[in-house]
Amino acid sequence: MDLNILSLASALASHASARQQVLAENVANADTPGYRARDIKPFSELVEEGPAFEARRTRPEHIGFGDELHGFEPEPSAEFGAETPNGNSVSLEDQMMRGAEVRQEHELAIGVYAKSLAILRSVVAAR
Amino acid sequence: MNEMMRTMAAAASGMAAQAARLRLGSENIANADTPGYHRKTVSFEQAFDGAHDVRSVVTGPVQLDQSELARTLDPTNPLAGKDGYVEGSNVDVLVEIADAREANRSYEANLKMFDQARQMASSLLDLIRR
Numbered sequence: 335m336d337l338n339i340l341s342l343a344s345a346l347a348s349h350a351s352a353r354q355q356v357l358a359e360n361v362a363n364a365d366t367p368g369y370r371a372r373d374i375k376p377f378s379e380l381v382e383e384g385p386a387f388e389a390r391r392t393r394p395e396h397i398g399f400g401d402e403l404h405g406f407e408p409e410p411s412a413e414f415g416a417e418t419p420n421g422n423s424v425s426l427e428d429q430m431m432r433g434a435e436v437r438q439e440h441e442l443a444i445g446v447y448a449k450s451l452a453i454l455r456s457v458v459a460a461r
Numbered sequence: 462m463n464e465m466m467r468t469m470a471a472a473a474s475g476m477a478a479q480a481a482r483l484r485l486g487s488e489n490i491a492n493a494d495t496p497g498y499h500r501k502t503v504s505f506e507q508a509f510d511g512a513h514d515v516r517s518v519v520t521g522p523v524q525l526d527q528s529e530l531a532r533t534l535d536p537t538n539p540l541a542g543k544d545g546y547v548e549g550s551n552v553d554v555l556v557e558i559a560d561a562r563e564a565n566r567s568y569e570a571n572l573k574m575f576d577q578a579r580q581m582a583s584s585l586l587d588l589i590r591r
Contacts, residue, residue, distance in 0.1 A: 351464040351581065358468040358574040359516045362475030364567050365482075366505040366518055426570045433577055440581050448588060 343447040349377045350440035352406040357433055360424050367420035373411035373432060377439065380406075465585075467515040468578035474517035475571035478505055481520045483564045489552045496540050498550035499525040500557075526551055 353374045363369040416425035485501045492498040504521040528551050536545035 347585070348464075351468070354574075354578055354581065355464045355468045355471065355515065358471040358475075358571075358578065361567075361570045361574050362471045362478070362518045363505070363507055363516070364475070364570065365479075365563070366507045369507055426566065430570070430573070433574065437577060437581070441584070444584055444588060448591065451588075451591070 339450050340447060343443045343450070346377055346443035347440055347447070349374070349380070349406055350436050350443060354433070354436045354440075356408045357429055357436065361426065361429050363422075364424040364426055364429075365422065367422060369422050369424060370410050371412055371416070371424045371429070372408040374406045374408050465578045465582040467513050469575055470510060470513040471515045471517050472571045472575035472578065474508075474510065474519065476568055476575070478518045478520050479564045479568040479571065483561055483568070485523065486557045486561045486564065490554060490557050493550055493552040493554050493557075495550055497530065497548050498552065499527065499530070500550065500552045502526055 356372050356374055360369075360371045360373075412423040413425050413428045416428060417423045482503055482505075485503055489500045501523050502525075503523050506519055506521050508517050508519040509515075510517040530551050531549040532546045533549065534545055535541055535547045538547045541547050
């Protein structure tokens with residue numbers, strides 16, 4: 335069994351919690367003049383971009399290592415038309431939608447992690 | 462896990478700021494009929510909370526609205542000036558109520574974020590418990 339799925343699930347969970355933090359910052363500043371909403375790229379995009387760096391393996395005995403993914407850097411994410419006259423671009427409804435996404439993402443990650451552990455356990459128990 | 466604490470710190474700062482705004486609004490409404498009362502306002506500023514490493518929100522200093530007080534002609538009033546006008550307050554109750562509604566809505570949004578972070582943290586802890 336490839337244990338990569340565990341690291342993938344844990345990366346998804348940390349992506350969800352990093353994103354949740356950015357969303358909470360947006361909501362806290364929902365009435366701050368001049369504040370620009372931010373968000374982190376979707377996990378699927380980050381996975382497709384691949385690792386930020388990876389060690390070259392010149393011999394088959396080498397153990398590969400590298401960054402799992404790019405860091406979860408927040409970037410501006412203004413919804414079109416959300417800007418208010420005081421320069422704030424946070425839309426509470428939009429943030430709630432994103433919050434629901436984050437929640438699903440997190441539950442998926444934890445579900446996959448727990449399930450993989452359960453499968454591992456049943457494999458070990460069968461011996 | 463640490464991000465969850467930061468999330469809660471950000472949401473808590475938002476709730477504190479909205480609560481301060483709501484409190485000033487209720488002070489204004491309570492004093493809507495106080496002669497010579499200037500309505501209090503507060504500004505929101507973005508802050509970087511170094512202790513929690515999070516971009517939170519703080520309220521600025523309380524300011525008095527310097528717009529003109531409402532003046533009514535009532536020469537028999539003991540508070541009337543030489544010209545017979547009485548100065549009331551510059552509180553517009555409708556504006557205060559609208560502001561309170563908005564504060565309420567933002568407070569709830571922060572509360573929702575806080576609760577979601579709490580639930581995410583507890584489901585993460587459930588993994589260990591299994």
